[in-house]
Amino acid sequence: MPRRRITQTDVAAMAGVSQATVSFVLNGNTPAGVRIGEETRQRVLDAIRITGYTANPLAQRLAGGLTQILGVFTYEATFPRAGRDFYGPFLVGIEHAAERLGVDLLLFTSAPATGGRRQLTRDGWQRLGVADGCLLLGQHEDRGELQHLLDTNYPFVFIGKRGSDGGRLPYVGADYVGATTRQVHRLTALGHRHIGYIGVRGTDQPTLDRVEGYRTALKAQGLTPSFVEADDVAAAAAEILARSLTAVVVAPENHPEELADELERRGARVPVDVSVLLLGQPHHPRRGGRRWSGFSVPREEMGVRALYLLSRLVADDGGRRDREARRAHAVPGTELHQLLNCPDVEGATAVPPPSGTDRPARVP
């Protein structure tokens, strides 16, 4: 009952040629010494049309070709059962790009999860091989794994800026430094002089970048940084008031909602007494919650760009010929390291400081 699928051999039989001829016609390739007459070519093409033949991606790959499948590996669950949907927006972009590229997406959901984090173990390496290349999303990174990726020359692209040894790791990231800098400038333009940074200074790249942006912007304005590294919101709020800060910037993972609540509980209105700029989108938008001012991370666009970049890396790698002519002229949008702009979000949590504390820098 399960009738075999049409193969090149079937097509060949129908056209009265050899399987190899069919392969040549399909690929348009006539590698040095092989010629196919126009008449035969047409016969083959007709046979293909009639039988509705399509290549078997697996066999192609096994024979050294490409599957037209691109992989997506997430270090955490791609679609979390609980908690915020972090990867969703990326996938929207990734899928869109995949559609345009005519490529299927392979989600590596089988990777063994150790302690909630997926590992790219040896078991996983073989599975990667099904795809022509792979997108890596998530903060976690394992030196050994990355080295192996580089060693085997397997095409991959990180989503999210890679700082350490970033030179060799292709990525598409968000410009947290620039965006954070701009947020501080928004505040100083409103007249703020005492601007704090809320949150523990972790070692993940986004945090490092936010801190750098904050530092840079304050220095440019001749102001002194004020880091509030409290463990809980209550302590943070107390510290903000103790230091008489009129504005703070805070990353989404540092509980801005709760912080604002805590501030108001202590009599400081947001934003009238304290402006709050959010360095990214809120994690758990509340129903009827605040409309945060700050910036947004272009996740969808990152997904698109990352897949395009990956696609190009695959193409470069797949076409083993003429390696030199490659980066003769860099194709725009396919640089190995891309930092996308994070557009400002107007919102409603940034206003001039209360009079009597700071003064607007310039009165219109």
Add this chain to the structure above:
Amino acid sequence: MPRRRITQTDVAAMAGVSQATVSFVLNGNTPAGVRIGEETRQRVLDAIRITGYTANPLAQRLAGGLTQILGVFTYEATFPRAGRDFYGPFLVGIEHAAERLGVDLLLFTSAPATGGRRQLTRDGWQRLGVADGCLLLGQHEDRGELQHLLDTNYPFVFIGKRGSDGGRLPYVGADYVGATTRQVHRLTALGHRHIGYIGVRGTDQPTLDRVEGYRTALKAQGLTPSFVEADDVAAAAAEILARSLTAVVVAPENHPEELADELERRGARVPVDVSVLLLGQPHHPRRGGRRWSGFSVPREEMGVRALYLLSRLVADDGGRRDREARRAHAVPGTELHQLLNCPDVEGATAVPPPSGTDRPARVP
């Protein structure tokens, strides 16, 4: 530079045996006539451990095995750029199940989209072959495509009940009939006697089921159905008031939010004057919008069950031996047709009818 991956031949060389022996040891299979000594077996296993060998899924599949990849085909974009995220909840469940099954997911994003709908054309058939089986999500269905699926004996499972010719199509659906029936009973229990059904009666399965549930429940109560098939909310609202309905049931795609607004604009308060039960989750939950009463579709659970079912179909199909002993005792949770319960949502849009119109059926 791109060092070859470890193959069975490499392992064989290290263990001093033939490639075939390695294959036998790996599969535990000793197909009638082949015997492997315990000592050799251990040597092979050691070699596997040392080299970190893992099977290449492509080669396995090509040789008639399984890839441990399951496909997901959506007739519309899986992750829509705009509009509601319909498939998301399903994917949460699907991914979770995939993780447990140790299986990767292949998203068929490359299928050519004609007029916004993906087609499963001949071009797609070959690509399907990469996966051991496939999940189909979306309302659209093409007779020819389905017939082909059945003919080729390719394992697949629909998400969403399949009515027409449903007998042969495996699916995991939601019990819209039962859930809708229950909603009407909720209303009658509150004392409503004039209950309308809002929305054009489409031919898609969920709508058919909702209408059936509505009909059944009303008949059981000795009440007469009242279908409001207006094109726009204004007309619908007018009709509701003209017919003096005290409660309506409405599917999420029929703009319940706008309908409620329109009713209140005309002086009828929701739910005081008109109770509204939502037959499913709202499509575009508003910030600070109503907390709808009604039921919810267990999409996540549907995803889980569907993938489990698919996995079983694949296993049945893959183990070509002893076909008969198969459904000797049906494994629970793997019936070919599954209808999942849609739990009630309490909400705040269902109250007893205003006194003077209807009376509570029973006063406590």
Add this chain to the structure above:
DNA sequence: GCTCGCTAATAATGCGTATTACCGGATTGA
């Protein structure tokens, strides 16, 4: 007559695995 050079293909091989067919030596049965 024989080689050279060109056209138009085909035969053969490899990719990594599963599987079938076969084989060589040792032990047993008569």
Add this chain to the structure above:
DNA sequence: TCAATCCGGTAATACGCATTATTAGCGAGC
């Protein structure tokens, strides 16, 4: 002693495709 049986494996092949090496035919030039 010779065949039958059993043990422990190997060789060969197929899967569907890409690619390299090779072949057959034919007209021209020496």
